[in-house]
Amino acid sequence: MSFQSGYIAVVGRPNVGKSTITNELIGQKLSITSHRPQTTRHRINAIDTQKDYQMVFIDTPGIHIGNKKAINSYMNKAASSSFGDVDMVIWLVEALKWTKEDARVLEHLSKVDIPVILCVNKVDKLNSIDQVLPYLETLGEKFKANDVFPLSAFDRSHTKELRKLILKYLPIQKAIYDEDYITDRSQRFVVSEFIREKLMRNLSNELPYDITVEIEKFDLDGKMYRIAARIFVDKPSQKSIVIGAKGEMLKKIGRESRISIEGFLESKVFLELWVKVRQGWSDDKRALASLGYD
Numbered sequence: 001m002s003f004q005s006g007y008i009a010v011v012g013r014p015n016v017g018k019s020t021i022t023n024e025l026i027g028q029k030l031s032i033t034s035h036r037p038q039t040t041r042h043r044i045n046a047i048d049t050q051k052d053y054q055m056v057f058i059d060t061p062g063i064h065i066g067n068k069k070a071i072n073s074y075m076n077k078a079a080s081s082s083f084g085d086v087d088m089v090i091w092l093v094e095a096l097k098w099t100k101e102d103a104r105v106l107e108h109l110s111k112v113d114i115p116v117i118l119c120v121n122k123v124d125k126l127n128s129i130d131q132v133l134p135y136l137e138t139l140g141e142k143f144k145a146n147d148v149f150p151l152s153a154f155d156r157s158h159t160k161e162l163r164k165l166i167l168k169y170l171p172i173q174k175a176i177y178d179e180d181y182i183t184d185r186s187q188r189f190v191v192s193e194f195i196r197e198k199l200m201r202n203l204s205n206e207l208p209y210d211i212t213v214e215i216e217k218f219d220l221d222g223k224m225y226r227i228a229a230r231i232f233v234d235k236p237s238q239k240s241i242v243i244g245a246k247g248e249m250l251k252k253i254g255r256e257s258r259i260s261i262e263g264f265l266e267s268k269v270f271l272e273l274w275v276k277v278r279q280g281w282s283d284d285k286r287a288l289a290s291l292g293y294d
């Protein structure tokens, strides 16, 4: 059997489970996830290298409509540009749900001529798997996917089956990345994302959408990483919410971030967080570029 490798774009509207399934497929937490739509903002390659194959999953921001800030156009571009240069696509929808944003993803997919596996995610939320059958039928009328696979991202037997399906389409060629790579992104990037994940998960309302994170210090000191990060908010009032009464919120975010960063770096971490106001950053192209959105 010859070695197979290739790029697999993971696409879909926000909140369908793209980052969750990407992590499950590579067997490691790399991409950030939360219950909120528009969690992922940047493309990230997640690489799984095995004896016979290398799968390079490209987790993308959810394609969305409605919000019109510069950051939204950055996110949509980051997602739609991934359709062009890949060997195949995993398109995620959520069982029994179909929105205008799913239709937008469909428009993009209609323009490309590569294999598409349509995954109908979150079937664990259904009372019975039979409930999904009429939904699959209407999906089939909308789009002719190479395969349609109802699944739950959390079910290991499902992700195992999905890997087998991917191998049906993955080109025969040598590995794209050295076998010890798990991502194309830097450790600093992943660490800043892990902090943003805790902000997304802990803060309510619209606040997380006005936040970004920048790493200021990333030093290895003996066996310990000393990391300092700045959390940018949009308005002064948001700064006190992120810090919380007696600093409790920032402490909680710091604690949770440190634990997940330690898991990723497999080392002890000393983490310092600072909150700073940078008004209008999410709708300012120059500010976005300087904050890594380019």
Ligand SMILES: Nc1nc2c(ncn2[C@@H]2O[C@H](COP(=O)(O)OP(=O)(O)OP(=O)(O)O)[C@@H](O)[C@H]2O)c(=O)[nH]1
Pocket: 012, 013, 014, 015, 016, 017, 018, 019, 020, 021, 032, 033, 034, 035, 036, 037, 038, 039, 040, 041, 060, 061, 062, 063, 121, 122, 123, 124, 125, 151, 152, 153, 154
């Ligand atoms: N019940 C259930 N929940 C799931 C499943 N897959 C993902 N989720 C949940 O759905 C929510 C969104 O998951 P994400 O992986 O962040 O979704 P995403 O598509 O990457 O979202 P964006 O980055 O915002 O585009 C999280 O709360 C996940 O835990 C699943 O199979 N079943």
Ligand SMILES: [Mg+2]
Pocket: 018, 019, 020, 032, 033, 039, 040, 060, 061, 062
């Ligand atoms: Mg995501």
